[in-house]
Amino acid sequence: MQTKETRPSTDIPPVAQAYNGVDRNAFLFGWNPQAELWNGRLAMIGFLAYLLWDLAGYSVLRDILHLAGY
Structure with a gap:
């Protein structure tokens, strides 16, 4: 039996291994x-973009509430 130190490097699986023969990151x-x-x-990117937009002072939600009288 080969140990981790003695086995050839070709036996080591790649880091991003395919799941059921399909790349999980493929579109x-x-x-x-x-x-x-x-x-x-994409949802995480959208939430981050809105958070940065809101922190910059351009809040859509705040503007809607202000127009509604709240």
């Missing part, structure tokens, strides 16, 4: 598991 159109990953990533 695939339609309803599939990768769509949920991309949806989450």
